[in-house]
Amino acid sequence: MSAYNNVLVVLDPTVDQQKALNRAVQLARLQHCKLTAFLSVYDFSYEMTTMLSGEERESMRQAVIKDRELWISDFLAAPRAGGINIDIKVVWHNRPFEAVVLAVLEDDYDLVIKGTHDHDVLKSMIFTPTDWHILRKCPCPVLLVKDHDWPQGGNIIAAVNAGSEQAHHLSLNQRVINKARQMAAMLNAHTHLVNAYPGTPVNIAIEIPEFNPQEYSSTMKHHHIDAITNLAKQFDIDSSHCHVQEGMPEDVLPTVATELDAEMVIIGTIGRTGLSAAIIGNTAEHVIDRLDCDVLAVKPADFVCPLQKD
Incomplete structure (x- = not known):
């Protein structure tokens, strides 16, 4: 069975090189899946034109959508000629991330692919980019694409929290590793488990002399080594492909990914929103900015999308 069957590819109207589309076509060549090239468009001036009737405004919106569909068609000519099945979906929406999530909910996509770039660290903390909103709220896995190639025989990293006994971490570990093994099988790659563990609390060392x-x-x-070894045994992963390092995940994962020249890191994200997201952030978000390879973000099994209607 294919890892993914129905894939939403988010295009970027500001660039000529569509990384997400290129990666999606590569995925479709590796396994049979349906692709939909997606774009949300919006022009506030069209909504403020009081001289026009509702029908006239709708006609103008449809004209913009048609123009964007033609623009997308140019990108799809080559892959379509090569036998890749790609549909086009353009919607009028003033919030791009919400348009993506609603499309996933409506058409049951099982993967979203989107190109990404390095975000300014300070801005990422104050202004949440579209990428972060999609990561937090999209119910299906999200593949954020960078410029690293997908060579056959490479390395796929599953970022795990092996030392935790909490049920949601244990479940997420299983989902992350399963996704990593699926991608590794497709790319004829090696699966690696990477686990970061916290260093010695300085305040305790100072306050308690003994x-x-x-x-x-x-x-x-040793606790984390034992835990990751047991986890690897469950999935028949060689112990030499287990990496345990002291430090924060946003430091450890990029270091190991560079050492392995990994083509992808699979990471679980709990989809934290609201004040906790603004203050704490999600590990996935801190990691993505510092990786040179693709990142596949996976939600917990019990994740409930905030845009999901009852």
């Missing part, structure tokens, strides 16, 4: 930081660090390390 606290032994070396012993604490050694205990933590």
